[in-house]
Amino acid sequence: MRIKTFKLERLFARYAEKAKYMLSQSSCEGCTMQEVLDMADPECKKLWDNLSLGYTRPEGFRPLREAITTRYTSIRPSDILELTPEEGIFIFMNNMLDEGDEVIVMHPTLPSLYELPRALGCRVIKWPLEVTSWGWRLDVNFLAENITPKTKLLVLNIPNNPTGYIPVRTELDRILNLADRNGTWVFNEETYRGMEHDPAAAIPSLADIYHRAVVIGGLNKYGLPGTRMGWLVSKSRQIIEECAAYKDYTTLCNNAPGEVLATIAMRNAADLLQRNHKIVLENLSIAEAFFKKNRDLFQWVQPNGGATAFPRLLPPFDVTEMCEKAMEEKDLLIVGERAYGLDTNHFRVGLGRRDFAQALAVFSDIVDEVRTAEAEAKEK
Template identity: 30%
Template structure:
């Protein structure tokens, strides 16, 4: 057989994923973390999770369910007691919500995928507010959608939304708007008046809204209700084009449990159940029982967590503000500082260097889209002693590079 012909034939049969999948961005957070995994000398602040394990009473609930043999399939939308518990929780925070408007999911990110699958198809136009956790931007692309971004702007008041710019981007041909508030990575929180303007505009043009509100309880501002960030659920009726996504991961220290929920119009639930069936079938029963206990008995834990996070945030802001060239402000929500520093214009390279030279694990701003380049993310969901060690390593790194450059 002709060699050139053979090569062409082989190339035509190379087993490749479809183009939309091959074009997805790999996670730069993972790329940096992989450079430090297995090294006990690296202080990791790169992932969005607390250094505390899930509290014992929640773990006990899962163990008891396992011991009772609760290891079988459940209803696609979740066991009735958990859906009821979530509905009561949401009602207390955001107004009357029925269990028939709740779907239990296998993690918050699974909820985002399911919500997107409900309303987005190939060729649809999606608008997302950035910088943003990359999973949220990439999910619609998996479905063949076009994702356009509107960036928050950083200035003397921290990260802010240009509302007019967002509304201009929400043209009548837009299928979906995705809003993450409180925001990962910036900690920005959408104000109530901004939500009202956006919702009114989306109603006018028939645009769906997916609100990722997994950080709603990690909120340090005055606006909102019951210690909760302003939510689209506060102002939207339950039968309109608004889907809210939430998770047990952050407020209940359950990142590894992979349990979340969706609040959506009741008219979507039959179709949502089909999507759950064809994605995961159901969340594990014993994990769902742990979720019930977290909701019913975990409020004091969540309130204490938020207070601890506020202290850690303020401590880290004050410490970083003492470092030359660092520009940082305290955000009103989430558990991250998104700040600029010398070298952050190539943030991925800088974060790899920090791992290698300083034993410090941070997340590059470019991981959250090109709008995040020039910034670094630091997760402060840890104790003060660990934060101080990290700041000391960053100070040493900056001092060393200043000496190399001959800067006094």
């Protein structure tokens, strides 16, 4: 299988070492090792102190899977397979899909969610998120017109990265009803579930409410993405077992230190989530003020959840040129639309880091230079 270049990750690989500032990080503020260990209960302290660096259980660490179940309402430890989040997407897609299958994918989203089905020979239909006067939305009528009994899989990313979109419950129910009537499986990358900006906008995990659901979660929003720990969840015993067997050909088992650190984190999930959500909401307020102040250059589209937003640079300016200028002149890394296969002049803003205001101040200098150059051009 030949997969197209993962442009989003290659962008970070190319510029991350050079960049002094980053405006587009999707991960939340990272925890230090000491912060995590200070949260450990006596059992986890003992596990850490006596940790063996031998092989771990392929299906995962039982205490961690038990801790993960607290984030769901009807999921058992046996419904969970531990793995690296991106690995989970790769394994699931390879198990579920065959050449010629039809897949509908909401877009924009993590590129692997549509590039992997494409590489497997599937017919991929992109279901576009649209900008409206009240924010991002999915046209459910588009899904109703395109989903058929031939549709093997519907791929969602809710809360969405990069837009921060979350459907209201009635919209989600309609989406799942359409999938159910056509016998379609639904896969949701739901890393940011629990980070709704308005608690009233919270929706349950699809694994809890749809019998053909498979979901991916991970430690990104808890501040431990460097552990590379995540989980695949489904009530389908067959899917969990088949994905576990496929994992024998990838990582086989998880890293032992990561499992204990992840267990500590998930036993303190509410506190970690509150910590990073507070950072996101503070940065969101700063971002809103900045983009509204510069509404002559940008269209700010309000996110509903997660740790990212996806504003648009207004014509005649080109977002790719802006991103290149930021990197070349200010060592500021900005992820533009091309990383998501788009041509709409949007770019990603990451709201989860404590240094966001500093990166935004550097970006403000770029904006001032753009505005000055525009004024000079008009005078000529």
